[in-house]
Amino acid sequence: MANAPSAGLVAADPRVLALAAQVTESREQDIPLLLLKLKGILSSASLGSEESKKIKQDIYSYDLTQYCMLVLRQDHFQLHGGWATAAQLAEILSHCCVGLEVKEDPEEFHKKFLPSAIDNLLVLGRRLQARFIRAIKDEEKQDFLRWFQIVTDATCWLVGGHIQLAACVLRNDHFLQLLITDDVETAILMMSVLHNLLKVNSSVLLQVDKETLHSVLDELVYKLSATTNPVIGNAATKLLLVVAKFCKQLVKLLTTRYKGLKGLLSKQWTGKGFDRDLSQLLDLLYLEQSNGKGEMQRQHQAACIIQATWRGFQTRKRLKKLPQAVTTLQRRFRAKREQELQHLKKQKEDEALKLQMQLQRQRAMRLFHERQLALLKIIHASQVDKYMEEMEGKSALTIQRFWRGYRARRNFHQQRQSLKEYKAAVVIQRAASQMSEERSKELHMQAQEKLAQFLLRSRLDQRAAQRRETLLVQVNTDVELLMNAPGLAETTEKDLDVFMSRSVPVATKARQSHNTMLKYTRWPWWKKLGDEFMEDDVIPDDDLSAELGTLFIGGRKSC
Numbered sequence: 001m002a003n004a005p006s007a008g009l010v011a012a013d014p015r016v017l018a019l020a021a022q023v024t025e026s027r028e029q030d031i032p033l034l035l036l037k038l039k040g041i042l043s044s045a046s047l048g049s050e051e052s053k054k055i056k057q058d059i060y061s062y063d064l065t066q067y068c069m070l071v072l073r074q075d076h077f078q079l080h081g082g083w084a085t086a087a088q089l090a091e092i093l094s095h096c097c098v099g100l101e102v103k104e105d106p107e108e109f110h111k112k113f114l115p116s117a118i119d120n121l122l123v124l125g126r127r128l129q130a131r132f133i134r135a136i137k138d139e140e141k142q143d144f145l146r147w148f149q150i151v152t153d154a155t156c157w158l159v160g161g162h163i164q165l166a167a168c169v170l171r172n173d174h175f176l177q178l179l180i181t182d183d184v185e186t187a188i189l190m191m192s193v194l195h196n197l198l199k200v201n202s203s204v205l206l207q208v209d210k211e212t213l214h215s216v217l218d219e220l221v222y223k224l225s226a227t228t229n230p231v232i233g234n235a236a237t238k239l240l241l242v243v244a245k246f247c248k249q250l251v252k253l254l255t256t257r258y259k260g261l262k263g264l265l266s267k268q269w270t271g272k273g274f275d276r277d278l279s280q281l282l283d284l285l286y287l288e289q290s291n292g293k294g295e296m297q298r299q300h301q302a303a304c305i306i307q308a309t310w311r312g313f314q315t316r317k318r319l320k321k322l323p324q325a326v327t328t329l330q331r332r333f334r335a336k337r338e339q340e341l342q343h344l345k346k347q348k349e350d351e352a353l354k355l356q357m358q359l360q361r362q363r364a365m366r367l368f369h370e371r372q373l374a375l376l377k378i379i380h381a382s383q384v385d386k387y388m389e390e391m392e393g394k395s396a397l398t399i400q401r402f403w404r405g406y407r408a409r410r411n412f413h414q415q416r417q418s419l420k421e422y423k424a425a426v427v428i429q430r431a432a433s434q435m436s437e438e439r440s441k442e443l444h445m446q447a448q449e450k451l452a453q454f455l456l457r458s459r460l461d462q463r464a465a466q467r468r469e470t471l472l473v474q475v476n477t478d479v480e481l482l483m484n485a486p487g488l489a490e491t492t493e494k495d496l497d498v499f500m501s502r503s504v505p506v507a508t509k510a511r512q513s514h515n516t517m518l519k520y521t522r523w524p525w526w527k528k529l530g531d532e533f534m535e536d537d538v539i540p541d542d543d544l545s546a547e548l549g550t551l552f553i554g555g556r557k558s559c
Helices: 014-025 028-035 037-043 050-061 063-073 082-096 106-134 137-159 164-169 173-179 184-200 210-226 230-246 246-259 261-268 275-291 293-320 324-380 381-433 437-483 493-501 504-521 525-529 540-546
Strands: 549-551 556-557
Touching: 014 028, 014 037, 014 050, 014 063, 028 063, 028 082, 028 381, 037 050, 050 063, 050 381, 063 082, 063 106, 063 173, 082 106, 082 137, 106 164, 106 173, 106 184, 137 164, 137 184, 164 184, 164 293, 173 184, 173 210, 184 210, 184 230, 210 230, 210 246, 210 261, 230 246, 230 275, 246 261, 246 275, 261 275, 293 324, 324 381, 437 540
Parallel strands: none
Antiparallel strands: 549 556
16 A cells, blocks of 8 residues: 655645545444545546646545545445445546556556556446346336446546556456346447547557457457347447458458358348448458458469369379278178177067067966866865965965065165174174283283373363463453553553553663654754654663563563
């Protein structure tokens, strides 16, 4: 962050100074509303005047622009005024940066602060665009669209004041995401932003990499091909015309990369209300095509000759290998046909066997039923019920036998793991019973040593944690005491005793600093215009070495 103006320079604007003091002493949730006062301060001076430059310099020197950037990164639901406040702060940030001449560390301002401001504005624009698309009520959509336009205007204003930021905007991923949208209103605003970038810095498209350039041109051509809205078509056509007028290299890129662009423009967009710009763009594209036609014909003839020579060579090479290739092809064809025939034969045999087994089963079932009928005819009528009961009993026994077998197998599989664990336990117990008494004692001693080491480490860790907590509580108490300290006008002797240090080095250093400042205040004004004031008194080594081990802060002793 920038530092406040030093003594001896021109006095800062009292309004900026008062606002900076309020921001420093206010709560975090009150800072956005305080920063909105910058709008009135900026509008009090005419644009471009020396007074306006001085006010912007003071705002930057007292870090109010940094506060604006910090607020833009916050959650806007928690701000007083919400998205409206965020949009106004974006506008204020843009106006504070345009016309600002930073004298101290200008490299940080141009290479760090301004790109960060652009990124924050584009992030805010993406959030507003998403809110606008998801809004349902017309009134809510109009509000988000108005705030989105304020942010885009602020971005254009900032780029207009610092033209080197045009390339920074195009390279930013948030700008491409804002441009790649199907929403008509925000798409028109983003294309107007791109038009302003090209108007401010016409060479910006040659300053970015090919991937970024192709992404922008692809989106413009896509909008021409995917929509029938004349407003979108007019904006995209004007942008392509600006691109084509700037550089012939870009016209060549349009004709080679988008081969159907001329037909698309002439068929789909003729008679839509912007024929003048459309005809100019088509003339540039056709002119580039006619200029490159002779070169293209020569390249085409050369390509045809190369292709004819290569095809002749490949044909002669294939003719030499043709007999061997035919033999190989025939052999593979016969092998594949034989394999297919074998597969069909096996499939037919399997189907025949399946049919035969089904017929045998049906025949066996028929014979079984015939035997049952024959037996029923032989048995006397009074014995039929008894016979049926016996058959039902045998059937029930058969079903129960199969069920018990199934249940026993299932239980066996379930108990297999338990059986393995039991066997493993038996093996371990058998091995443990064979262990010697000396080995058992040795293992017992090792276990005791490891347990003692663990307990010692745990006690040490517990002591260290308690010491950290104690130091943290002490530091928090000291900070709270210092934050709640009264002003010099309200200080009493009791307050002085609380903050009195009993350490000789600290007291000596304080006495020396006090005497030095008194000496500095008695100097004449011309002596203060030189280099920075340096303390020339030296603390005696005896005083510095005394009681260096302890220091009393707020009436408590800290090591």
